[in-house]
Amino acid sequence: MQGKVALVTGGSRGIGAGIARAFLDEGATVAFSGTSSATVAKASAALGSGGSQHGFLADLSKPDAGPQLVDAVLEHFGRIDILVNNAGVVSRVGEWELTPEEWDRVHDVNLRASFFVARDCAVAMKRNGGGSILNVSSIAGQHGGIAGSPAYASSKAAVIGLTRSLARRFAPHGIRVNCIAPADIETDITATWPQELRDRLNLLTPLNRFGTISEVTGAAVFFASDEASFITGQTLSINGGAYMS
Template sequence: MFASLSGKVAIVTGGSKGIGKGIAGVFARQGVKIMIAARGEQDAKNAVEDIIADGGQADYFLCDVSNWQEVQALLSKTVDSFGRIDILCANAGIFPQKKMTELSPDDWDEVMSTNLKSTFLTVKACLPYFEKAGQGRVIVTSSITGPVTGYPGWSHYGASKSGQLGFIKTAAMELAPFNTTINAVMPGNILTEGLADLGEDYLKAMAASIPLKRLGSVEDIGNAALFFATDEACYITGQQIVVDGGQILPESLDAINEM
């Protein structure tokens, strides 16, 4: 679809499952070489094997993306494996549901470190590589939760996702001298392994609140991220796109029923 991506190298944090795995698969099918950063080795191995079985190229590195030294090691591993870094997909994130009455300061810090601090660290670590190459692309996985909507138990998650959007506005200006863009994808309800575990009734209830009457796929998010990574999107930076099937549009459930 986009010839400008063939042969490039992308790091996908949190790329071993869920949305990250979907992004990695979409990019790999366009000829992008994939480095998956993840904590769980078996999931990472499985994701790499799936990409290779589909005709792509991939490797993995076990990494805590909230740790500066480990992030630097991730980039070294990527260059050792593929010789360059062109694209960063800052996707790693956790979303433990816990209301503020039960939420501890440590719980808050863990989500902020994994979701928001890691975005800063991975972008910072890529800067010398983008500067040397004379170009780069960063795609951040944010969310509608926080920037647009709220949900009980996700105050920490929502704050981290809003923080990512604040980060990309200034980061876009600081990355511009390196001919590097940074943009964000904001998923709505996407069908992942964790969501599927909640049961069919839950999934049907969620889909009923979405104008397109279905949950999104991980490929839906991957395709949006893919566009931001292309040469064709070279004049777009510091922006975000909602990918939610129209979920945030209705004023109320009555509006859905009127459809």
């Protein structure tokens, strides 16, 4: 990834931060976004000083935030070769309590922002002769979600459809679009889940455990690299066998 600039949305914590670190280790220059000045600063400090990484504040629930983020990255680094659409929000509001406002909140970040950030990055990638876009879905988008909200499951299913659509449309410009669909991964968020829930989820997983961030970042590095130069429109499940397609 030497000489390439990668943008990781939602890269200030969890899986996104792990992907940002992995890209840096592979020689990329990394831009990442977060919704809190404190988390962006903390993530930037953890990634290390120097000009090879920079954090940006962006609330992708707002319609203008995506284009503004892409413009800011281009102004700072001059190009974008790799995009990871990792920013997302979770909802556990059930079908009977789900409101239009909650539906829109989830879809605005998980789906709408993913499309518009991808499209704006693709404009820049076309000028460079190509690029790689990686969308982050979820096992919930594949099996409907054992627990949680139809808003979340449907938004993540739509991300898989969006991946296939953009892969076809961006291919003539040398832009590959792929997707990963993790299940339960050990992060600062899942660490707070009740043990009863964690045990129940492990029972539904043939490998009987949560995945690790490094087990996700390896796939992200592969898709973003030239090693995957003939792969586009694909979704890779990272779920310990909990869903087999």
